[in-house]
Amino acid sequence: MEPYWSISQSLYNQGMMRLSSLLYSGVFATGLAQQIVSDPQSACEGLRSSFSAPHVTVNLAQYVKAGTNVSLPTSNGTEQCGNTNPTVSVDLCRIAANVATSNRSEITLEMWLPSNWTGRFLSIGNGGLGGCIQYADLAYTTSYGFASVGANNGYNGTSGIGFLNNAETVTDFAYRSLHTGVVIGKQLTKAYYEKEHTKSYYLGCSTGGRQGFKEAQDFPDDFDGIVAGAPALAFNNLSTWSGRSFLVTGSPNASTFLSPDLWALVHEDILAQCDGLDGVTDGIIEDNDLCAYRPENLQCGGTNSTGCLTAPQVRTVREIFTDYYGLNGSIIYSRMNYGSELTARFIYYNGQPFPYTEGWYRYAIYNDPTWSAAGLTLEDAAYAAAKNPSNIETWNGDLSGFQRSGGKLLHYHGLTDAVITSDNSPRYYNHVSNTMALPSSDLDEFYRFFRISGMDHCSGGVGAWGIGQNAQVLKGTEQTAQNNVLLRIVDWVENGNAPETVTGYKYINDTVSLGVDFERSHCKYPTRNTCIDPDNYKKPEAWKCV
Numbered sequence: 001m002e003p004y005w006s007i008s009q010s011l012y013n014q015g016m017m018r019l020s021s022l023l024y025s026g027v028f029a030t031g032l033a034q035q036i037v038s039d040p041q042s043a044c045e046g047l048r049s050s051f052s053a054p055h056v057t058v059n060l061a062q063y064v065k066a067g068t069n070v071s072l073p074t075s076n077g078t079e080q081c082g083n084t085n086p087t088v089s090v091d092l093c094r095i096a097a098n099v100a101t102s103n104r105s106e107i108t109l110e111m112w113l114p115s116n117w118t119g120r121f122l123s124i125g126n127g128g129l130g131g132c133i134q135y136a137d138l139a140y141t142t143s144y145g146f147a148s149v150g151a152n153n154g155y156n157g158t159s160g161i162g163f164l165n166n167a168e169t170v171t172d173f174a175y176r177s178l179h180t181g182v183v184i185g186k187q188l189t190k191a192y193y194e195k196e197h198t199k200s201y202y203l204g205c206s207t208g209g210r211q212g213f214k215e216a217q218d219f220p221d222d223f224d225g226i227v228a229g230a231p232a233l234a235f236n237n238l239s240t241w242s243g244r245s246f247l248v249t250g251s252p253n254a255s256t257f258l259s260p261d262l263w264a265l266v267h268e269d270i271l272a273q274c275d276g277l278d279g280v281t282d283g284i285i286e287d288n289d290l291c292a293y294r295p296e297n298l299q300c301g302g303t304n305s306t307g308c309l310t311a312p313q314v315r316t317v318r319e320i321f322t323d324y325y326g327l328n329g330s331i332i333y334s335r336m337n338y339g340s341e342l343t344a345r346f347i348y349y350n351g352q353p354f355p356y357t358e359g360w361y362r363y364a365i366y367n368d369p370t371w372s373a374a375g376l377t378l379e380d381a382a383y384a385a386a387k388n389p390s391n392i393e394t395w396n397g398d399l400s401g402f403q404r405s406g407g408k409l410l411h412y413h414g415l416t417d418a419v420i421t422s423d424n425s426p427r428y429y430n431h432v433s434n435t436m437a438l439p440s441s442d443l444d445e446f447y448r449f450f451r452i453s454g455m456d457h458c459s460g461g462v463g464a465w466g467i468g469q470n471a472q473v474l475k476g477t478e479q480t481a482q483n484n485v486l487l488r489i490v491d492w493v494e495n496g497n498a499p500e501t502v503t504g505y506k507y508i509n510d511t512v513s514l515g516v517d518f519e520r521s522h523c524k525y526p527t528r529n530t531c532i533d534p535d536n537y538k539k540p541e542a543w544k545c546v
Contacts, residue, residue: 036193040115043192044093051095051191055106056184060096064088072135080158081132086139091115095188099180101154105168107177109151111188112138118145119198120490121189123182123223125208127458129359131155131162131173134208140471141203144486147193149185153177160359161369167389170364174390175218178211182222199493203486205229205458205469206420209411213428214394216409220401225489226409229469230420230458233428234333235392236365238420240381241324241333243357243373245348248319252351255312262309263345266317269298270338279531280542284454284463285339287528288415288423293321293338320349326385327378334423343418343456364389395428397435399447408492409447410485410499412522414455414465425449426525440526449525450502464504464520483519500524503540 037043041063048061064070069085095111110133124137133150141148154172155162163170172180182200189197202223204212209231215222232238250256258266274291275281285291295317300308309317324332336344348354353373362371365384385393402409413425429449433440454463459472468484481491483503491497501521508514518538523529523545533542 036117036195037115040091040093044095044113047093047095047188047191051188053184053187055100056097057099058095058097060094062094064092064094066090070094070135070139081130081156083132083135086135088112088139089143090145092142093192097184099151099184101172101176101180102168104166105154105172107151107154107172107180108133108156109149109181109184110135110138111147111149111185112142113147113189113192114142114145116145117147117193119195120146120201121186121197121199122146122148122201122203123178123185124148124150125178125202125204125206125211126150126153127206127208128158129160129173129356130158130207132158136471137203141486143471146201147185147189147197149181149188151177151181158359160356160363163360163363164369165367170392171390173364174392175211175214176390178215179219179222182215182219199224199490201486201489201493202226202228203469205231207232209233210235210394212409216399216402216407217394217396220399220405220407224405224407225493226407227412227469227485227489228409229412230414230417230422231394231411231425231428232420233393233424234395236360236384236388237332237381237393238424239357239360240376240384241421242348242354242419243361243376244324245320245344246351246353246373247376248316249349249351254351255310256316257351258309258313258316258345258349260345262313263341263349265298265307265309266295267339267341269293269295270341273297274338278529280534280537282531282537285415286453286530287451288337288339290528291338295321327382332381332385334421334427337415337417337422339416339454339462340418340421340456343416347418360384395431397428397431399432400436403436403446407446408489408498410489410492411447411449412452412467412469412485412502413449414457414461414463415451415453416455416461416463417457419457422451425451429525444498444524448499450499450522451525451528452502452504452522453520453529454506455504460510462506464506464518464522466505466507467502467522501545 044063045061048058051058069087072083072085093113097109098106100106122141124134131152133152138148138150154169154177200223202212209228210233212226212228213231270293273293274285277290278286295314298309299314321335323335326332357373362369413422415422455461455465468486481488488499503521505519506517508517519540521540527545529543530546531537532544536542
């Protein structure tokens with residue numbers, strides 16, 4: 001779940017070592033199963049020849065002992081993915097396979113089958129435009145006893161070039177890779193353990209968040225429980241919005257461009273105007289909707305030309321924080337969220353076209369490798385939205401099939417996300433409410449959405465962003481359903497304990513070994529967090545959902 005950059009490997013290793021010790025001390029509420037395969041190594045290696053399914057070729061069936069540093073492939077573009085060799089914390093059977101999805105497309109998948117299997121199946125998602133299996137997430141989820149599968153979205157790498165003149169690969173990326181991985185993964189699970197799984201789960205963020213919603217919309221029986229973070233919903237429009245920032249800021253020599261230092265100035269001004277609206281000044285904005293930011297406050301006056309913004313720069317800031325509309329007056333995408341600018345200045349506001357916008361338009365929309373996002377127009381936006389290959393937009397507001405199946409969906413989004421504006425998530429939530437004619441009290445039965453203040457894109461940030469969404473955020477003490485969304489979705493599905501809040505942790509210098517700086521319970525939308533005890537704002541009881 002690291003679509004645009006990798007969180008430090010050292011933090012990951014700290015978390016996995018701590019997780020391993022916790023697992024064997026038996027503190028996890030989900031419990032651990034006894035070994036159920038009498039000769040796991042032979043059973044694993046035998047799958048190479050014994051497993052049979054249409055269009056499936058098993059290339060690797062390897063038994064891996066706990067503590068092993070798993071060697072990953074480094075060819076065919078996978079080096080772009082930023083994966084590092086993960087260390088597994090439990091004995092497991094590792095399967096690598098190719099699955100033909102058409103006469104000109106195939107996916108690569110990995111199935112990891114742990115010795116501590118709890119009877120649960122899980123699929124992980126992908127990120128960005130990536131044809132990247134998220135190996136760290138396989139290690140993380142198998143440590144909890146899930147039989148876990150991940151696939152490569154139909155190609156290797158992150159540029160999108162695999163889509164060029166191949167609509168079948170685009171279809172794999174849009175939905176087929178993940179769904180196929182689920183189908184084959186469940187068959188492999190049964191073949192290895194010689195019994196069916198009991199419950200099926202999903203964990204993903206960014207593109208992985210979109211994939212989770214795509215499954216809920218189009219394959220409602222695939223999963224009993226879905227955790228979907230920072231979802232890339234309205235995908236074609238998101239790709240356009242991502243490219244729009246360059247058109248707004250211009251290149252570094254343009255009068256409309258703000259340097260990184262000026263964006264830091266804007267950030268401080270945003271906090272000065274809006275930070276205290278939640279009841280305490282702590283460097284974190286709890287609800288963007290309360291902030292009516294005026295960049296005109298920084299307008300240069302008279303002879304003053306330092307520590308301020310020119311009129312063109314003020315217009316740039318205002319446009320960045322304004323919803324983006326298309327030719328017919330309908331919204332393309334929501335404004336950028338406040339508090340994201342310290343990170344976004346190096347991603348979207350750096351004076352260069354956004355590479356993922358170019359990758360999607362070049363290879364999936366226009367099949368033209370020379371197309372440049374520097375020339376992006378509203379006509380391009382309309383064309384991409386109309387083409388909507390394989391219905392990748394993922395904007396269906398009818399989740400009734402998932403509701404009828406008894407599924408549960410836990411949706412979260414960081415409020416300082418610098419890649420996918422967090423304002424788009426409540427827009428989708430309200431779209432579901434309107435489409436299904438259900439108030440929040442009824443949606444709560446199967447779909448709950450949490451805004452995580454101070455969280456950047458999927459992880460990181462100034463807030464209490466560690467909610468158990470991946471191995472990097474283990475807090476070094478007991479994991480429970482309250483502070484770990486993966487455990488929460490299991491508890492909700494299997495015990496009916498739905499989340500009212502999600503508790504997150506912020507580590508000192510984002511380093512697990514240094515301990516917890518503060519913790520905070522994040523509210524279920526549409527409520528928001530308000531501080532009722534400013535002197536103790538680092539404690540969760542100092543906050544109230546209103």
